Amino acid sequence: MTPSAADGPAELIISACTVLVHDDQERAGFAEDAAIVVRDGLVDTVTTTAAAAHLPAAERIDARGQVALPGLINCHTHAPMVALRGLAEDLPTEEWFNDVVWPVESNLTDRDVELGARLACAEMIRAGVTCFADHYFAMDAVARVVTECGLRALLGEAFFSSQGPEGRERSLRFALGHRGSADGRITTALAPHAPYTVDDADLAATARLAHEHGLPVHLHAAENRDQTDTSLARHGVTPVEVLERTGILGTDVLIAHGTGITDRDLPLLGRADGRTAVASAPRGYLKFAWPSTTPVRALRDVGVDVGLATDGAASNNSLDVWESMALTSLLQKSAEGDPRWLTSRQALHHATLQSARAVGLGDSIGSIAPGRRADIVLVDLTGPHTQPVHDLAATLVHSARSADVRTTIVDGRILMRDGELLTVDVPEVVRELTERLPALTDRGHGRRIQEYDT
Amino acid sequence: MTPSAADGPAELIISACTVLVHDDQERAGFAEDAAIVVRDGLVDTVTTTAAAAHLPAAERIDARGQVALPGLINCHTHAPMVALRGLAEDLPTEEWFNDVVWPVESNLTDRDVELGARLACAEMIRAGVTCFADHYFAMDAVARVVTECGLRALLGEAFFSSQGPEGRERSLRFALGHRGSADGRITTALAPHAPYTVDDADLAATARLAHEHGLPVHLHAAENRDQTDTSLARHGVTPVEVLERTGILGTDVLIAHGTGITDRDLPLLGRADGRTAVASAPRGYLKFAWPSTTPVRALRDVGVDVGLATDGAASNNSLDVWESMALTSLLQKSAEGDPRWLTSRQALHHATLQSARAVGLGDSIGSIAPGRRADIVLVDLTGPHTQPVHDLAATLVHSARSADVRTTIVDGRILMRDGELLTVDVPEVVRELTERLPALTDRGHGRRIQEYDT
Numbered sequence: 001m002t003p004s005a006a007d008g009p010a011e012l013i014i015s016a017c018t019v020l021v022h023d024d025q026e027r028a029g030f031a032e033d034a035a036i037v038v039r040d041g042l043v044d045t046v047t048t049t050a051a052a053a054h055l056p057a058a059e060r061i062d063a064r065g066q067v068a069l070p071g072l073i074n075c076h077t078h079a080p081m082v083a084l085r086g087l088a089e090d091l092p093t094e095e096w097f098n099d100v101v102w103p104v105e106s107n108l109t110d111r112d113v114e115l116g117a118r119l120a121c122a123e124m125i126r127a128g129v130t131c132f133a134d135h136y137f138a139m140d141a142v143a144r145v146v147t148e149c150g151l152r153a154l155l156g157e158a159f160f161s162s163q164g165p166e167g168r169e170r171s172l173r174f175a176l177g178h179r180g181s182a183d184g185r186i187t188t189a190l191a192p193h194a195p196y197t198v199d200d201a202d203l204a205a206t207a208r209l210a211h212e213h214g215l216p217v218h219l220h221a222a223e224n225r226d227q228t229d230t231s232l233a234r235h236g237v238t239p240v241e242v243l244e245r246t247g248i249l250g251t252d253v254l255i256a257h258g259t260g261i262t263d264r265d266l267p268l269l270g271r272a273d274g275r276t277a278v279a280s281a282p283r284g285y286l287k288f289a290w291p292s293t294t295p296v297r298a299l300r301d302v303g304v305d306v307g308l309a310t311d312g313a314a315s316n317n318s319l320d321v322w323e324s325m326a327l328t329s330l331l332q333k334s335a336e337g338d339p340r341w342l343t344s345r346q347a348l349h350h351a352t353l354q355s356a357r358a359v360g361l362g363d364s365i366g367s368i369a370p371g372r373r374a375d376i377v378l379v380d381l382t383g384p385h386t387q388p389v390h391d392l393a394a395t396l397v398h399s400a401r402s403a404d405v406r407t408t409i410v411d412g413r414i415l416m417r418d419g420e421l422l423t424v425d426v427p428e429v430v431r432e433l434t435e436r437l438p439a440l441t442d443r444g445h446g447r448r449i450q451e452y453d454t
Numbered sequence: 455m456t457p458s459a460a461d462g463p464a465e466l467i468i469s470a471c472t473v474l475v476h477d478d479q480e481r482a483g484f485a486e487d488a489a490i491v492v493r494d495g496l497v498d499t500v501t502t503t504a505a506a507a508h509l510p511a512a513e514r515i516d517a518r519g520q521v522a523l524p525g526l527i528n529c530h531t532h533a534p535m536v537a538l539r540g541l542a543e544d545l546p547t548e549e550w551f552n553d554v555v556w557p558v559e560s561n562l563t564d565r566d567v568e569l570g571a572r573l574a575c576a577e578m579i580r581a582g583v584t585c586f587a588d589h590y591f592a593m594d595a596v597a598r599v600v601t602e603c604g605l606r607a608l609l610g611e612a613f614f615s616s617q618g619p620e621g622r623e624r625s626l627r628f629a630l631g632h633r634g635s636a637d638g639r640i641t642t643a644l645a646p647h648a649p650y651t652v653d654d655a656d657l658a659a660t661a662r663l664a665h666e667h668g669l670p671v672h673l674h675a676a677e678n679r680d681q682t683d684t685s686l687a688r689h690g691v692t693p694v695e696v697l698e699r700t701g702i703l704g705t706d707v708l709i710a711h712g713t714g715i716t717d718r719d720l721p722l723l724g725r726a727d728g729r730t731a732v733a734s735a736p737r738g739y740l741k742f743a744w745p746s747t748t749p750v751r752a753l754r755d756v757g758v759d760v761g762l763a764t765d766g767a768a769s770n771n772s773l774d775v776w777e778s779m780a781l782t783s784l785l786q787k788s789a790e791g792d793p794r795w796l797t798s799r800q801a802l803h804h805a806t807l808q809s810a811r812a813v814g815l816g817d818s819i820g821s822i823a824p825g826r827r828a829d830i831v832l833v834d835l836t837g838p839h840t841q842p843v844h845d846l847a848a849t850l851v852h853s854a855r856s857a858d859v860r861t862t863i864v865d866g867r868i869l870m871r872d873g874e875l876l877t878v879d880v881p882e883v884v885r886e887l888t889e890r891l892p893a894l895t896d897r898g899h900g901r902r903i904q905e906y907d908t
Contacts, residue, residue: 085841086848090787090797122838286784287852289793317852318839330740333544339743343544384576385772387539387884388891394540398741398771403857430841437842 009056011412012038015049017063022367028348038374041411065382070366071130071375072321073355075307076256076279078136080116084314093288097452106447107440114141115433121149122424123319125415128377128405133359135191139174147182149423150415154359156191156218160450161199175215194220195242196454207247216252216360224290228260230454240265259292270302277358281311282327293331307358308351322402325351344393378407463510465866466492469503471517476821482802492828495865519836524820525584525829526775527809529761530710530733532590534570538768547742551906560901561894568595569887575603576878577773579869582831582859587813589645593628601636603877604869608813610645610672614904615653629669648674649696650908661701670706670814678744682714684908694719713746724756731812735765736781747785761812776856779805798847832861
């Protein structure tokens, strides 16, 4: 398709950059000296800088020396937990939950969640994330923040069976009330916490609601091997088998972590009726000293997409999806004992198309192509740490950093321009959040929202 | 010591920052609202902002919202190899050496080395590195660059036994000719490549020269388990036992990598007569899919310092010591199966005092304290990814990134100020280096400088 001035002025033209494009085999390639023409929030065309030079446009970005990538997608996080960043360090999983995080979360207010989400969105916009899948409490507040700050998100209100039916009902109310909001940037999911905190009856009810209302399900499962071992010992089945027998695998399901997925789970995941994807956040697995990472190769072998994620900043310390991309490549090589596996191009495939499918947006984001949403980040490769360039995919995955993102665009709207955040007032958020931290982090009451006992 | 105007104007005063300081047990602490007074290239005092406010100074930095750390130390790299960044991707070690790196290095000219070193120094200054231990060829060119750009370095001219005695003699000539140059910023080492490329006679001769001339030795050893297994099969001894029997362990020795160090090596390393340290560059071990990382806990248990390193950018893709610090913490937790091990404070100890001792400068750098060289970096923690701060050590190690370094100072001289590099012209270096890449990377000749056959 050749762009034409007859279409009227474009909303935005980004020119003189290198653009990551996918071919019909989903292989990443790079169009040099290219221009992206944006209309109505969509990519209209990817053309040459010369061809775009004379087209009228409301706004232009000269992106010389920069690479345009599909915006990164954080496929599993708990954005408001940035408020707890660094609060629970160097602890085993059980103490992390029971002694710090779940006691502190019993203090959470809507305002804490809102401020945390706003800070998290600022961090993600700065780091080139254009879409995130969030799984937390008081999600009305997160939806408000997403609406304001301009990001795209798949949001789910988390629940435990310990909350009674009200938890599941609130998750459904949230999902139905918010889907399609923020001009379509918000999609929603049902969000049971995990098979070890949500019983089979609740999971089965969730699966039925998902089918009835056409909603996906986002939950934690087989987070680590301990959970799988305990599930086997107590129930004789793995967490994935629980998902299968409760019907969750028949829905469109996004499973967080899955480092405890076993060989016997793989056929179930591979032949699931719904769209099945796993979100991998490898940094936290190292930090908790879990014995394994997400089995990416085995999941790919049965056709399951693996999206990149950061988990919450209370465990991961950052929402840096770029780091997750590099670590996924490094740790998968190490885990498989194979330096040829999970090349930079494979890592980019996880970061783009696989992550887009994982959050249920495989047809609309994850690629810079005509008709896709204009979710684009511009990365500066002129820094000494990204020169010279022998292999652009390797430069992007292994040399560039999230801090090299200069400009972040969602639906054609510029959320950060040349390093300047346009939709979040970080100092003001930090000021108010800091004032609230003593009340938020108080553990003197002895309460916790839930018990970790896999 | 109270600073006094009677001493005459200070060279530099950095005020209003938080300063990482060590107590007499080498524990890291943080002095708030502090000022660092620099005279004659040394830290004169660490005092309060108020106490420093009225002292005269030739130059002042208001470092509000920033943390002052001892400059990072890259304990093992091959700086000029940034020219090959991304050239040999996703390959096993043997193919990496034999098919790409060693053929390409047969083309190296002094000018390539100089340009590579200059780009590397720019990258390191930007990332908060103030000192690096370099092990490469044509090191006169590297020494020139270090002199110009203002960094501190421990430099060694690498040699193989395949070069005959001339290799060793050149390494000695370089070490004697350059030590103490650049106003004392350059120190030198003898630099045999490794026990698998330098024979026992050459290693023994190196040890004798080290004693005779008071020089340390910097070399690769037990880089991975394959090397240890092959050494055992061929010679009946481990690489570390080779170092012991050839007298290298009796010198002040800096061993790169050591992921193949075995339990039987530990007593030898622990009771060595000289100063023994290991440099760990964990990113590359993952990328090559080596089965283990440096055994940091076991080395610490026998009193061996472990410094942080990046190795060359041809394997590591960056010279980002900050990333090495975070990865060391994460991978050691994972390797030991212990989330309580290698806390952020331990990581900072590796990054500061242990790394300083590893490069033989334990008395002069690695800490911000009176009498130490003023090698200081200022880190901005106002970004959304480093807020809020519940635990400053954790924020530094797990949330901050090398890109958060704003200012880099060596011997009191500002090499980067508020993100602006002052001593390297990056675009000009990249321009000339890029022109030279076709000749540098040509492998049509079939030569290589050495054969990898452990």
